[in-house]
Amino acid sequence: MKTYLLLSLSVLLLFSCGHKKSNETAVPIDGKDVVNLILDTDLGPDYDDVGAMVLMHALADSGLVSILATVSSNKDERVIPCIEVLNYYFNRPAIPVGAPKSEGGASLTTWHKDKWTDFLPSVYEHKTKKTSDAPDAVKVYRRILREQEDHSVTICTIGFFTNLKDLLLSTGDEYSPLSGKELVDKKVKRLVSMAARFPEGREFNVYCDIPASKAVIDEWPTEIIFSGFEIGEAVLTGKLTAKMPVTNSPVKDAYEMCLKEGDFDGRNSWDQTAVLVAIKGYEPYYSTEKGTVSIDGDGANTWNPSENGKHIRLVEQMPPARVASLIESYMMRQPAAK
Numbered sequence: 427m428k429t430y431l432l433l434s435l436s437v438l439l440l441f442s443c444g445h446k447k448s449n450e451t452a453v454p455i456d457g458k459d460v461v462n463l464i465l466d467t468d469l470g471p472d473y474d475d476v477g478a479m480v481l482m483h484a485l486a487d488s489g490l491v492s493i494l495a496t497v498s499s500n501k502d503e504r505v506i507p508c509i510e511v512l513n514y515y516f517n518r519p520a521i522p523v524g525a526p527k528s529e530g531g532a533s534l535t536t537w538h539k540d541k542w543t544d545f546l547p548s549v550y551e552h553k554t555k556k557t558s559d560a561p562d563a564v565k566v567y568r569r570i571l572r573e574q575e576d577h578s579v580t581i582c583t584i585g586f587f588t589n590l591k592d593l594l595l596s597t598g599d600e601y602s603p604l605s606g607k608e609l610v611d612k613k614v615k616r617l618v619s620m621a622a623r624f625p626e627g628r629e630f631n632v633y634c635d636i637p638a639s640k641a642v643i644d645e646w647p648t649e650i651i652f653s654g655f656e657i658g659e660a661v662l663t664g665k666l667t668a669k670m671p672v673t674n675s676p677v678k679d680a681y682e683m684c685l686k687e688g689d690f691d692g693r694n695s696w697d698q699t700a701v702l703v704a705i706k707g708y709e710p711y712y713s714t715e716k717g718t719v720s721i722d723g724d725g726a727n728t729w730n731p732s733e734n735g736k737h738i739r740l741v742e743q744m745p746p747a748r749v750a751s752l753i754e755s756y757m758m759r760q761p762a763a764k
Contacts, residue, residue, distance in 0.1 A: 461491045461580050461705050464570060468500035468585025469508055470543050471534045476512065476680045477663060477757045478584055478697035482705070483516035484759035491705045494570050497524040497563040499585035501533035503556040504543040510552035511676050516761045522570065523554065524563030531588035532634040540683045546676045563589040568601040571613040579613050582704035584620045584697035586631055591638035594645055611647040620700035622719055622727040623655035624739050633725025640721045652719065652739045653703060658696030660746035663754045665692045670758055677757065698753045703740065711749055712740040
């Protein structure tokens with residue numbers, strides 16, 4: 427009984443914090459507090475994307491991030507409806523969305539028996555009926571980037587590299603005469619990616635679109651920070667989120683439906699760690715190491731540490747349980763009052 431009461435008290439305490447606008451300050455990684463963010467997600471096969479989007483919206487409510495767009499790298503028809511469900515739930519229905527239109531890439535739905543990606547759009551408000559109805563993600567990228575100040579945009583990809591490869595290969599259009607690579611070099615400050623496994627391995631986001639992964643990792647013109655598989659694997663969240671004393675919450679619904687199928691200790695927070703670092707910076711949560719990521723034909727990666735390397739990987743610093751507690755507190759934030 428004592429354990430149950432303590433858990434209940436913890437849930438209520440974290441939930442009550444979710445009603446208040448945070449007074450926290452950012453840990454700037456590029457000299458200013460507000461991060462201009464484009465989120466690129468494969469939401470659907472796994473549900474940590476839901477937690478990552480909630481974290482993003484919670485930090486937007488705290489004034490730390492301006493959400494420029496939320497695009498899908500997954501062609502599955504349920505992804506854009508689910509992205510919009512979360513944007514609408516957090517009172518941001520006007521956030522632009524986009525989806526990949528090129529050949530290749532991946533179309534992957536949830537592997538859970540309870541199809542939460544069907545359930546959320548059937549219950550909660552959204553606009554787009556299916557992912558293929560959404561605008562071309564490359565056009566969304568190019569329009570948004572054109573409108574921003576130089577070197578001011580952070581892109582966080584927590585899915586496949588499909589859209590980013592297509593962006594690099596794009597040519598001048600009605601939005602900008604610059605090539606995609608030139609536009610990225612001019613407007614983007616950094617790319618933060620949940621991808622790869624360090625020091626070596628074969629990771630899902632990389633091997634689902636190997637040509638795109640190799641093209642972006644080899645050719646991207648700005649800094650790339652990698653939150654590797656091993657970083658999020660150690661950070662388990664969702665148990666308290668699934669027990670929130672709220673109703674009509676797509677966040678609670680997704681975690682409650684999925685955790686009961688086997689993730690009884692919580693779900694790995696691969697995507698949340700990347701979004702956390704994209705917005706708040708890596709300190710004090712992680713240290714970093716410079717080097718270069720290489721991708722082979724099978725989608726496996728290797729890491730060559732070097733002070734002259736063009737890539738950065740996160741290295742565990744804060745105990746994963748403390749990071750999990752912080753991330754869970756963001757995941758339990760409720761929408762700000764309209």
